[in-house]
Structure formats: structure tokens, C-alpha cells
Amino acid sequence: MMHAPVDHFRPLAGRSAWLLTTGAAGMDVQTRGLADALGLSYTLKPIAPKGIYKLLSPWGPVAASERFGEAGAEFAPPWPQVAIALGRTSVPYLRALRRHSPATFTILMLDTRAGTGAADAIWVPQHDRLRGENVIVTLTSPHSFTPARIEALRRTMPDEIAALPGPRVAVVLGGRNGSYKFTASDDARLAASLSSLGALGVSFMITPSRRTHHRLFNVTEAATRGFPRILWDGDGPNPYPDFLAHADMFVVTGDSVNMTGEAAATGRPVLVFHPSGGSAKFRRFHRALEAYGATRELPERVDRLPPWSYEPLHAAETIAREVERRWLARGCVHP
Template sequence: MGVFLFSYCEIYAAACLSTARLTAVTTEPERSHDEEGARVGNGAAGVLRGKRAWIISDGKAGHEIQMLGIAEALGVDAEIKPITAPGNLYKLTAPYGPPPVGARFGAPGSSFAPPWPAIAFATGRLTTPYIRALKRRAGMQTFTVILLDPKTGQRSADLFWVPEHDTRRGANVVTTLTSAHRYAPERIAQLRAKMPASIAALPTPRVAVLIGGPNGDYRYGPDETARLARALEALARSGAGLMITASRRTPPDLLDAVDKATETGQRFFWRGEGPNPYPDFLASADAFVVTADSVNMVGEAAATGRPIHVFHPAGGSSKFDRFHAALSEKGITRPLDDGRGLESWNYEPLDSAHIIAREIERRYAARLKMIPGLCQDGGCE
């Protein structure tokens, strides 16, 4: 699953991460991949609003972004809880076994001491021992959620989330097509309404070009570099306004080729200097060009409901293939064609954080109904 964790916010963590403590906002879903959204009954909506949440973090910004996106959709008061720097033995044994001794899990004065939160999230195998320990100690007081598949048993958490292209399934597993993120419809609308002058000055259609790079599954050789450069050169000649950004995975030769191919067009080419314009690129775009190697960047673009043209470099994998096939079948993405140019189409924006949050609320409300008095006497804060 590691190759699926690259997103722009993971690459530029400082620009995307918020403070360690925040009060989130709320935002509806699907419990199965065939439904538009799961209906929340019995007053479940907002049942966790204002309650405390732990974001158990391994320090990877891409992991934190997913957890914070759901926390914001729930309206909880979330606190990031960094894990103790793992030693070699812990790295070898995780996700199994206990948290490291140095974490002093549950001890007074430690980062992981009572009072226990109403809900806790973990993502990645290094955080899994922590949330398993929390589940044992807090019992039913804390609703535990693991994002992505740590390859542990179903009892490791109350709820698992995995993307649809993953294979894990079960009674306590919820799936969505794209990953959770922090681009709720309200935020996108607010950003678009406050479009920076440097972006507003670009001609329309404004096209956000989100470039990743090689990973364990995709390769960018000379042929792929030339193919992407030709497509972007055609866009630049068409008069579209280009908003271009790359990642730390982008090879210098690919970046140079993109620079040269688009230099005659009207563009905003961000090279990592100054404030990160990625949120504004996302909200202001009339269309997207995204490389297939980043599931998260494709998913963030899909939150806008605007056309996504996907560039496929060499390689791929069965998981990536399932992901991109599902998006194409739902009319969300089309392949980038350097001869056809931009196409226009619409689809319902994807809001996976909202879907996951509503399922958490439904299950949490059922727990409260099943155990009267659970949140009395200081529990479920």
C-alpha cells in the first residue's frame, strides 16, 4: 500500500499540515461501493461533534491528511499524537506487539494517558500497536478507527477503512473509491471565491497540472517524458492557463521537459518557493491533468467535479489498474491524449471523508444506544 500514500500534501507537509490541535467542521456517504451514501438514522448525525479525538501519527503527512479530513467531517476536537521514534526492532515487528516501552502507553504524564478520547484514528503499521493498546485499555469508551490495511485481525479496531481497489473486506470494513482528504465542498467553494490575483489573471480554461513521478510501480523513461511534454505543449498552444506543480518524486529531466514544453504559454509554474498554491490550484481549476502514479492527487481533484485527464506513464499494478478503471467507469477520469486536447464533462464530486464520517457516526450512535450510560462519569470526552 505504500505507493498509494504519495499526495501533494505528503510531499509538501509544512504547507498542508495544520496545527496539532484543531476544532473541525462537519460535512454524507456510502457504506457500500454501489451506494451514493449511507442514510444516517436515529439521530446519529453529529453524535461525535465537539468530542475529543486522537490522531495517532507516524509523522507521514499523507497519513495525517486522511485522518484530519475525517475528523473535520465529524466536527471533533482533534489532537495529533505523534508516536515515539521507533527503533529497529519495533519497525520489524509492527503492526504486531505492543507500543515501545519508551512510549509509556497509559502511564500518567505520558502522551497516551487517560482521559481516553471518544474516538481515535491510526494509519500505517507503525501506529497500529498504539491503537490496539488503546482499544484494550479504553474498551468501549473509545471508538477506534484504522485507515488502510495493516494486515492485522478484524479485532484490532472497531472500524477499518480501505480504498475499494484494496481487497480487505468484512463486517467492520468500509470502503470508498478515493481516500479521505481535507477538501470538503465548502472549502473548495471558499477558496474559489477568493482566487488569488496571480491565478485569476490566467486565461480560461484554467488547467491544474499535478505531476508526480516514478514509484515502485510506475516508470518515467524518455518515451514517457516526451509523451507528457507533447501533451502539455499542445495545451499551452491552445491558450489554456496552466497551473503547474511537481513533487519531490519528479525527476529533474521530466521537470525540465515540462518547463520547456509550456514556456510559451500562460502559466503559473510553482517550483517549491513561496506559499504553496496547491489548494488554490485545486479550487480554481476548470480541468485537471494528473499523473496516474498518485492516487491521492487524483482523489483530491475528484472532489471538484471537474474533468480529470490522467497521464499514464509506463508500468502500473493491479491495485492502480483497479483504481483507475473504477474512476473511468464512473465517468470521473479520461486518459490524457496529446492529439485530442481537453475535453469537458461533469460528474458528482467525491467526498470520501464525509462518507466515512457518516458511517462512523452510525456505528458510534449504535454503541451509545446499546450501552446506556457509556459516556457518563467522564467517559467519551
């Protein structure tokens, strides 16, 4: 596993870029994380193909009604020096951009089934199957919590967190998706695990996500009610960045690759709760993180706090260094 240095020459710093995604939070986290690691000056370009054009992605064209390349359209000159696209529906837009602006260096994220010729560089997480000369593979996904950002957050501890007794456990809640069901018994199982952790003398820092369903939030609230805690209920700014920086340990629901990867950027122990369901890709992801030493499965009853450490995982930095190398190798030195 490669770990890139933080301080280095950044040949793409300040260069113009478009980020092409549907605007979903999980997608923007990944494209912006990479763009920030490269130091790009970027513009978000949300895409929203409809009907047959969405169905035909990644192989079909951009709808003529979008007037791609025409003056006054959303996708028109001046063309960016770099484009980062994520997901199947972004590929037609990336293909159209390459036709109009061959000098634009293109980066495609995830295995979209469009093949290795779809972009100059392609990033996939290790649990995706695509491989090739221009394919960059990392264990976790890119995100905005760089080593420098985590270090800066750790320099100042909010009073509310400082008042919590240690060890502090950050509980990061996801929710149902296309792979995980989160049955009532799943939610009760998580509650039992959290209660047993509380009995060991920990304090909790709890944050839900957009997908967290009411029952999961409610059982988590009830299970941790008798212990020192901070419970974010969606009112006001999300304290998640400070939770990430100051937690001594994490409990993360296994439905989110992004949240698990962000916790693994800290070097602190990560206990993963596995709800019912899952998929082969999720299983490959979690097995790989366990093999690396970042995570362990959350038991239904925690009898002791299992301390361990590992080299933090910073996928955005690793991907950025590979992109820079390929940019320079292609001779992309124009201003």
C-alpha cells in the same frame, strides 16, 4: 456510490481524538480529512517504531521503552474519545490504546493485514481487498477539500489566476515511488501531452509535490514555457488549493491516489498520466475512477478538449457519516 449531505447533525463534533500516523504528509492528509469531517478536536500523535517493533507490525507490541499508558509518556491519560490510526505500524498503538481505554472508539484506515477485529470501524479504498461488517469502502481517499471548502475557495479568485485565459488546466505533478518509475521517456511523453494541450489555447497552473524529481519538473517547465501559466517552484505558499478550486480541467500524474482523489472532488475533468510501472492496486484504483466517470487517460497528443462532468467524490464525508452511524449504534453517547 453514496454521497452524504454536507449539513447534518454531527454527534462527534468537539469530541477529543488522537490521530496516530508516522507523520508522513500523505497519511496526515487522510486522517485529518476524516477528523475534520467528523468535527473532532484532535491531537496529532506521531508514531515511530524502530527495529524489531517496526518489523513485527501490525502483529507485535509497542516497545516497552515507550511506556505506553504511564504518566508523563507520550501515550498516556487522559484517553481520547476517538482514535484514528492509519497504516500497518499504527496497529500496535491502537491495540494498546484499546486495552487501556475500552471506551475509546477506534477507526483504522487502510488494509493493514490485521483483520477486521483491529478497530471498531475500518476504512479502505475500493482497490483494497478487505471487506467486512465494520469495513467502510469508498472509491477515493479522504482529504481536507470538503465541499464547503471548495465552495469557499471558488468565491474568491486570486488576481494571478483571474489573469489567465480560460480554460485553465491545473497540472499536478507527483513523482517516483515504489510502483512508478518515471523514466526519461515517460517524462518526455508527459511534456508532449502538455505541449499539445497548450496548442489548443489553454493556460496552465502547475504545482509539483515533494516527490517530483528535477527532470520531470524541468520538462514540464519547458513544455509549457510558451503558454500562459502559473508555475509554482516551491518558493512561498503553495497555491494548490486555489488551483484545485479554479481549474476547468486537471492533468494529474497517476502515482498519487490522494492527488487524483482531490481532483475528483471538484466535478471537473481529470486526465491521468500513467508513467511506466504501477501495481495491481493502482490499476484497480484508476479503472474504478474511469468507470465512475471522473477520469480519463491522458493521450500523448490531445487533439481537442474533452468536456465531461460527474458528481464530485467526497470520501471523507461518506466515511464520516458511516462512522457517526456506528458510533450511535454502539451507544457512544457519553459526554
